[in-house]
Amino acid sequence: MQRLSHWINNQAVNTDEPTLEDINPVNGEILASVPLAGQNTVNQAVACAVDAQQRWAKEPVHKRAQVMFNLRALIKQHHDELVQLISVDNGKTLADAKGELQRGLEVVEYACGAPELLKGEHSRLVASDIDSWSEFHPLGVVLGITPFNFPAMVPLWMIPMALICGNAFILKPSEKVPLAATRLAELLAEAGLPAGIFNIVHGGRDTAEALIDHKDIKAVSFVGSTAAAKAIYQRAAAAGKRVQALGGAKNHAVIMPDADLENAASTLIGAAFGGTGQRCMAISVAVCVGDETADRLIEHLLPKMDELKLSAEENQQADMGPLIDQVAVTRVNSILSQAKEQGAELVCDGRQYAALPDKGCFVGPSLVDKVSASMSCYEQEIFGPVLSLVRVKELDDAIALTNAHMYGNGACIFTESGAAANRFSNTVEAGMVGVNVPLPVPMAFHSFGGWKQSLFGDLHAYGPDGVRFYTKRKTVTQRWLKQTGHSTAFGQL
Numbered sequence: 001m002q003r004l005s006h007w008i009n010n011q012a013v014n015t016d017e018p019t020l021e022d023i024n025p026v027n028g029e030i031l032a033s034v035p036l037a038g039q040n041t042v043n044q045a046v047a048c049a050v051d052a053q054q055r056w057a058k059e060p061v062h063k064r065a066q067v068m069f070n071l072r073a074l075i076k077q078h079h080d081e082l083v084q085l086i087s088v089d090n091g092k093t094l095a096d097a098k099g100e101l102q103r104g105l106e107v108v109e110y111a112c113g114a115p116e117l118l119k120g121e122h123s124r125l126v127a128s129d130i131d132s133w134s135e136f137h138p139l140g141v142v143l144g145i146t147p148f149n150f151p152a153m154v155p156l157w158m159i160p161m162a163l164i165c166g167n168a169f170i171l172k173p174s175e176k177v178p179l180a181a182t183r184l185a186e187l188l189a190e191a192g193l194p195a196g197i198f199n200i201v202h203g204g205r206d207t208a209e210a211l212i213d214h215k216d217i218k219a220v221s222f223v224g225s226t227a228a229a230k231a232i233y234q235r236a237a238a239a240g241k242r243v244q245a246l247g248g249a250k251n252h253a254v255i256m257p258d259a260d261l262e263n264a265a266s267t268l269i270g271a272a273f274g275g276t277g278q279r280c281m282a283i284s285v286a287v288c289v290g291d292e293t294a295d296r297l298i299e300h301l302l303p304k305m306d307e308l309k310l311s312a313e314e315n316q317q318a319d320m321g322p323l324i325d326q327v328a329v330t331r332v333n334s335i336l337s338q339a340k341e342q343g344a345e346l347v348c349d350g351r352q353y354a355a356l357p358d359k360g361c362f363v364g365p366s367l368v369d370k371v372s373a374s375m376s377c378y379e380q381e382i383f384g385p386v387l388s389l390v391r392v393k394e395l396d397d398a399i400a401l402t403n404a405h406m407y408g409n410g411a412c413i414f415t416e417s418g419a420a421a422n423r424f425s426n427t428v429e430a431g432m433v434g435v436n437v438p439l440p441v442p443m444a445f446h447s448f449g450g451w452k453q454s455l456f457g458d459l460h461a462y463g464p465d466g467v468r469f470y471t472k473r474k475t476v477t478q479r480w481l482k483q484t485g486h487s488t489a490f491g492q493l
Contacts, residue, residue, distance in 0.1 A: 010195035025091035052196025053168035065114040070191035104156030110444035111160035136471035138166030151177040161466035233456035249409030259414035265300035271438035277385040322361040332384035408451030
């Protein structure tokens with residue numbers, strides 16, 4: 001078992017701080033011991049970042065972009081190694097790990113366009129002999145706190161954008177999945193990033209709070225549960241810091257009577273059960289317009305659910321891996337029990353999966369029918385492989401149901417009607433909307449984020465909002481008075 005080190009000033013830093021165990025959720029194997037940084041380590045990392053950032057901010061923007069080009073090449077070169085680290089640490093299938101790394105790489109590629117992204121804006125002659133322009137300046141030292149479900153992708157949402165904008169970055173990765181972050185730090189150093197610009201401080205809640213409270217941290221970016229996102233937003237904002245805190249979700253898929261149900265079912269299988277449902281963009285509610293639509297959808301879903309393969313071993317053909325830990329297993333099992341007690345029908349009960357290791361954190365795919373808005377399985381973000389099915393009479397009922405929920409991350413509709421799709425897109429209260437697309441996750445050149453209790457802060461992640469979040473705007477208005485006959489060392493002007 002390895003003992004992880006913090007990463008400060010482009011080198012591993014070992015401490016004698018308390019540790020906790022990083023456990024493989026497939027088999028219970030201890031992968032590493034993770035140090036829990038105290039105030040001294042936090043202060044060391046921040047002080048190093050403050051000093052280095054002042055030099056990095058003066059680097060020409062094309063040189064910052066070159067580091068991203070180098071990082072892109074290194075991620076591609078070490079693709080299989082990074083995928084393996086993600087899979088082992090998180091438990092997700094190799095296919096899911098590959099997809100995660102690809103989406104993170106797309107943000108690196110977007111950041112390669114730093115000279116274009118940071119050009120600013122210019123207006124000539126806003127008044128007589130007066131020009132005006134806006135510039136983007138770095139904030140200083142910024143902090144990222146990332147979740148367990150995407151060990152590489154979410155850090156890569158933040159790191160490239162912060163760095164190309166001229167900031168220094170401190171990452172506090174999830175203590176449950178620290179391995180990929182450590183490897184990314186090494187690759188950033190190899191890519192030519194100067195010492196001190198990227199640092200990793202390991203730890204849990206106490207470490208995160210110490211970092212958030214540090215006076216030299218200028219901005220905080222977070223992805224995790226809504227409870228944590230709200231608490232971090234309030235804590236950091238009260239200290240005058242810029243905050244971007246992405247929280248939970250309960251994403252609805254509306255299934256219209258005219259939908260291609262075979263296509264809808266096929267895509268819902270991946271949207272609901274991919275990543276074992278541990279995704280803030282997972283579809284966890286199917287809202288069927290009409291009982292016939294619901295019954296037909298179930299007929300299409302069940303055979304596909306039966307075909308899903310859970311694997312406790314390294315298996316490239318597996319469709320689902322384990323949940324992150326036994327706490328998650330207990331939560332999912334409890335919500336399924338409550339659903340049955342509250343009157344829902346468990347069409348497929350994932351707790352019945354057998355022949356899996358005792359130490360593995362496995363729950364199979366579950367389908368819960370006849371769910372109402374008052375049930376726990378509907379109200380709560382389950383963060384597991386559970387698809388709840390709600391039956392409504394009309395499209396307006398489906399929209400009203402979706403809009404009444406506390407979360408507003410994503411929503412989608414399956415239909416062949418342009419009018420229905422247009423009405424849904426224009427009236428549903430969610431930050432990301434799909435039409436016949438179950439996971440409407442924006443590409444890197446757009447921005448990612450939800451509405452309502454799914455986002456605390458004004459700016460979304462990566463894309464154009466990423467540039468805005470990691471910079472402060474300065475607007476210069478300039479006038480030169482005309483002078484004639486003024487003598488200088490170079491003659492008359």
